[in-house]
Amino acid sequence: MTQETATMAGKISPRGSAGEVFLVFLKLGLTSFGGPIAHLGYFRDELVARRRWIDEAGYADLVALCQFLPGPASSQVGFALGLLRGGPLGALAAWAAFTLPSALLLVLFALGAAVFDGPVGAGLIHGLKVVAVAVVAQAVWGMARSLTPDATRAGIALAAVMLVVFVGGSPGQIAAIVTGGIAGLALCREAQAPVQGHLAFAVSKRAGIVALAVFLALLILLPLVASGAPGLALFDGFYRAGSLVFGGGHVVLPLLQAEVVTGGGVTNDAFLAGYGAAQAVPGPLFTFAAYLGAVTGMPPNGIVGAGIALVAIFLPGVLLLIGALPFWNLFRARPAAQSAMRGANAAVVGILGAALYDPVWTSAILAPRDFALALAGFLLLTVWKVAPWIIVVLMGAGGILFGLL
Template identity: 55%
Template sequence: MTLKAIIEVLTVSFKLGCTSFGGPTAHLGYFHQEYVGRRRWIDERSYADLVALAQFLPGPASSQVGIGIGLLRAGWLGGVAAWIGFTMPSVILLILFALLMQGFDIGNSGWIHGLKIVAVSIVAQAVLSMGLKLTPDRSRATLAILAAAITLLWQTAASQIVLLLAAGGIGLFLYKHSEVAGSSHSALTMPISKRSGMICLGLFLALLIGLPIVRQVVGGEGLFGLFESFYRSGSLVFGGGHVVLPLLEKEVVPTGWMSKADFLTGYGAAQAVPGPLFTLAAYLGAMISGVKGALVGTAAIFLPAFLLMAGALPFWNTLRQNKKVQGALVGVNAAVVGILLAALYNPLWITAVQQPEDFVLAILLFGMLVYWKLPPWLVVLAGAVGGMLLV
């Protein structure tokens, strides 16, 4: 692929990274308008296939779709350019915000409290929308409720991994012959060989298994510990960016890297910037270890998404027709709703909603998001102002 094509991918994805507010669903709409409608880099059927694959894989769906289009347009470097362009604007903004947090004693400011309440409302919206889509019947709703209960009552590092594996097994048993497991789709053509795909998938698994072992040997402090924690979190997120919240919270708060208040402040700030919510890793890394930590954290949390997208593409046409695989995914998605519901209570609710006025602000912001359909950045601004008024 030519240098011109790579620069073109970087430029277009950077523009999208500066303007794509509203979460992954909105991002996919912006991508469709730009890549399919305006530039015709990819046709409708291939775009739909890429979106389906991104939904199937763990990780940030919108970023993975962008990476896939970059791979199609300009090869491996095109995929890297698409990721850099789309994530760079929000990474820069969140690093600057983290440095501001460290430079001034603003942790107890009213607007910071307002950002925490914003996070409650946004995750509540995510639970509602995901619940309607992913748990529409009794069996899946029951699975979600059990996952929420277990997540709250069994708070260990391994609990969510065990939950997702168990939910996948239940889904395999219950839904392998069900219509909810999906149907056939059009074929997707990508310039990636099966050998390259196997290498990417092998590297993904090697890092997921090997990094924790090495960390046990060399210790969990420093940038290596940060990389391992964020890579593992990025590897296990099904269901969208909001689900990374409980995973990351368990990595950075109990370990003493930062307070729960600072974590929730960053999560609220991440709602106000364009681009993927996974760039919360930039804020967390900067709070833990400055700019180096931000770069390491960002690279670590997105690396699984890149390896999985590049690794799965050559096999997707066959894999997506497998009812057993898709049945397992149905179970995993139901459990994800429960995990996110648990995160709505702890750490969000118990930290942010401490008096009736906080609850009033939370339901007002929830109404702005769900019923009035206001843009997230405006809701974040309203939350910050409301938090100042409450103090």
Template identity: 60%
Template sequence: MRNSFLEVLLVFLRLGLTSFGGPVAHLGYFREEFVERRRWLDEKSYADLVALGQFLPGPASSQVGFALGVLRAGLPGGAAAWIGFTIPSAVIMLLAAHGVGALAGGAGAGLLHGLKLVAVAVVAQAVWGMANSLCPDRPRATLAVLTTVFVLLLPSALTQIGVILGASAGLALYRNADTGAPDAVLPVRVPRRSALSSLVLFVLLLAGLPLLAAMTGAHGMAVIDAFYRAGSLVFGGGHVVLPLLEQAMVPTGWISADGFLAGYGVVQAVPGPLFTFAAFLGAAQSMPPNGITGGLLALLAVFLPGILLMYGMLPFWDALRRRPAARAALLGVNAAVVGILAAALFQPIWTSTIRTPLDFSIALLAFASLVLWRVPAWLVVVATGIAGIAAAML
């Protein structure tokens, strides 16, 4: 079974069933499994894969998992790694999408509100942690603050795209900084022709899907376009996809704000990648294709750009990562995504959820549980859901 599709699939399926805690925790699980236990690669090579995952837009832990699968068994191994790591949480989120509509009153409404309060705590935790690590100095903190202001005052998907692109101001802010390129050489061998084809396909889909959606007027094509675009522009981890998906789903009426936040609360309690939130949204949307078909379309569309970019960049990363301009640009982009996430924390999450002192108290306790007391996220979700039910019954 060595170097086989099945070997990779089974290893990542186990990780997909047990990897709680979000992208950073996932990378820790991967390191323990593939560097220390199985020795598929050494420490420096693994660190280089993680650096590439952080450099590219998309779900970093899933991209690193895909690259590990490619390292072990080529492109089929990459597919096996993605399937194994993603399917468990995707199935749970598809099932959750069918249950949210039943939470209409009484205890159900309380549970729904509790899940929204979890979303407040989780996003606040993400902003807190990312600000500490990605905005440690005045220039980057300033860039994050200005990004938050722009996104709040000019709320649209175009604004979010514009500030991400504009965050290449990192080129000017850090052109003389030592950003510390690593010395490792990636052991993954991908044919350059295949890699270039992957990059070309990424660009063609990013440019062509909006045109196809406009020309056909088909809702299914609009869903694929929205989720593919979101997956193409997410830097900084799974939480940052929240504002992009909210802009695509809620103002258009595809899903209610309550349903959106409830699904985001549920995904915190499941193992595997946060991007499987897309399966929930695609399945729970009000217009067909929804259900399982819509969930699978959204799931594939949101993951595809990150996979195409990872596969396409593997042969070229050693050269690119040594360019100071590229590393400096990444510093600026990372600071900007902190600002985007901070804006999402206020609108729509805070404004649609925190309405009473009790709401604030429950959300604050959930935040403290995550940040101060290091309670596992799934347990915080369960406890906050119970608190929401209790509050509704008072």
């Protein structure tokens, strides 16, 4: 499908190939540190601002949709952007390239490559957390300028911050988006803009319905057939964890701990060691499942267990996204939906703003020198337009230096 919409900075680029998508997302998979909120910042910088695969409003719409769905939100956004750019093969290329680097690193860690011991490793991990501060701050700054241009939408963003702060977790995020949509419906009824083609996904309604049916069938039937089949039991446990968590990232950890530690497959010490290693690798935190699948004491484990767990935890989010995409343009073409999306997009800015403080700021900025390092990264991104991977290298080196002092 052709893409004819224009961004504020010019027309978005024409559709590309799966190979191009793979290379772009491989770079992101190797450099996107900091968790799902930071990943959305990396995606925005690379694919909206630099490459113009999608415009700012379309990107915000996509983020809002993925925040509504269970599963790893940043990976779902990446899968959808790959689909938009390169079709079904582009979607698979985006998922594989963004996911496999961190999954492979965590499997190596599970097999004994513990490389983050001592002050150098601790300093590196801390420096990578500082990277997230700079990236998320840039994302909040850029999205706020385009998505909260007036007092009404700025107020919606502020209300979203309050909801996230006082309700907490994924329920707070979902409540913020729903409230933002309702507020937009009531308060953002200016002249409706015609919907452009920037969200023309190559997914038919029939394919969407099939994807939703497969999602439900696996969720219902897997527990019934997994008894006595260790491979299916492993798949079932991680599939349910991926099906029942909103917001992704750290939210999935309690479900995984209940599944593998309480069930006796992984010791609590091994679980926590793997979680610590997951903080040091780029890409989605859901790849922690690959580590758990590799170290579980019940076969299949090792490389086979890692592969089963990795596919199982991502599959439900992908199926739900495919099921929702065919109906998204129909929904957002309605005038009332456009008003609601203005409010929901403003709420996304508020959610990002709240996340900038907690957990991003609170886990990274522990001393004045951390603030100075984060500010340097922010200015390098926003003023000097330095590539994000260079920021990763510089902030990681800064963290190691501070760790040795």
